[in-house]
Amino acid sequence: MATVLVTGCAGFIGSHTTERLLRRGNFVVGVDNFDPLFYGREIKERNLRWAKEQRNFAFFEADICDQEAMQEIFERYRPEKVVHLAALAGVVPSLDRPIDYDRVNVLGTVILLELSRRYGVEMFVFASSSSVYGADTKAPFKEDEPAVRPISPYGATKRMAELIAYTFHHLHDMNITCLRFLPFTDLARDQTLPFTNSPAVSSRANLSPFTAMGQASGTTLTLTTSLTGLKQRLTNLWATKSSTSAAANR
Numbered sequence: 001m002a003t004v005l006v007t008g009c010a011g012f013i014g015s016h017t018t019e020r021l022l023r024r025g026n027f028v029v030g031v032d033n034f035d036p037l038f039y040g041r042e043i044k045e046r047n048l049r050w051a052k053e054q055r056n057f058a059f060f061e062a063d064i065c066d067q068e069a070m071q072e073i074f075e076r077y078r079p080e081k082v083v084h085l086a087a088l089a090g091v092v093p094s095l096d097r098p099i100d101y102d103r104v105n106v107l108g109t110v111i112l113l114e115l116s117r118r119y120g121v122e123m124f125v126f127a128s129s130s131s132v133y134g135a136d137t138k139a140p141f142k143e144d145e146p147a148v149r150p151i152s153p154y155g156a157t158k159r160m161a162e163l164i165a166y167t168f169h170h171l172h173d174m175n176i177t178c179l180r181f182l183p184f185t186d187l188a189r190d191q192t193l194p195f196t197n198s199p200a201v202s203s204r205a206n207l208s209p210f211t212a213m214g215q216a217s218g219t220t221l222t223l224t225t226s227l228t229g230l231k232q233r234l235t236n237l238w239a240t241k242s243s244t245s246a247a248a249n250r
């Protein structure tokens with residue numbers, strides 16, 4: 001089973017992802033800095049409680065923008081797959097903190113992409129957002145929309161990260177998947193994220209299944225907006241090493 005680096009592992013999606021991978025038998029290296037933007041450390045600690053009891057889990061409280069700390073983790077664990085979920089999330093707070101959002105969401109992503117390139121990571125999954133579509137994209141959203149007019153710093157930083165991910169894919173033939181999540185939350189864990197003013201929300205059920213874009217010699221850069229296909233896609237992504245390209249091409 002592959003070793004998987006999960007950034008943002010204490011968060012809502014990250015803690016569920018970590019739990020699923022650990023139950024599958026993967027070795028998970030989790031990174032989170034317990035950023036207090038949306039909810040407190042105690043909730044994130046609680047999210048990680050079960051994972052921390054597992055022998056196939058290693059946790060590092062670290063900032064993804066700390067290049068040296070990230071490099072040490074790559075050097076020590078040599079992850080084969082990276083699920084990059086750490087971010088400053090949310091549209092509304094990004095209006096007041098564009099510099100912080102840019103640092104974490106863009107610089108942090110570039111650091112992880114570059115380390116993934118250097119250490120030969122086989123698969124890189126990036127949590128993007130439907131916020132990349134901005135105000136002038138008609139719902140239901142389509143993955144091949146240009147998405148060049150995000151209307152919040154948050155949406156813009158996610159789009160910037162997608163674009164640099166494309167560049168890494170193009171230059172280094174890296175297998176990268178960008179998942180454009182729609183806003184959702186985990187009420188059971190008291191984690192509510194501010195709802196984005198997204199026209200897709202009312203037509204969520206109509207969203208098309210994911211489609212692949214930018215295919216090149218067995219690797220893909222894939223964008224998806226579909227919640228329906230997400231579970232299946234994630235399951236496929238970390239299924240087996242040898243099936244990764246095929247899974248990403250579906």
Ligand SMILES: NC(=O)c1ccc[n+]([C@@H]2O[C@H](COP(=O)([O-])OP(=O)(O)OC[C@H]3O[C@@H](n4cnc5c(N)ncnc54)[C@H](O)[C@@H]3O)[C@@H](O)[C@H]2O)c1
Pocket residue numbers: 007008009010011012013014031032033034035036038044062063064065084085086087088089090104108127128129130180181182183184185191193
């Ligand atoms: N939940 C949604 O509705 C939604 C929608 C669209 C996109 N996304 C994206 O999915 C990903 C996960 O979202 P979530 O809902 O789990 O959010 P979350 O806030 O629960 O989790 C993000 C985690 O990243 C950590 N983090 C933030 N900055 C960090 C840094 N510099 N270094 C290390 N860790 C850091 C936080 O402490 C947090 O635990 C994010 O990238 C988010 O932008 C989520």
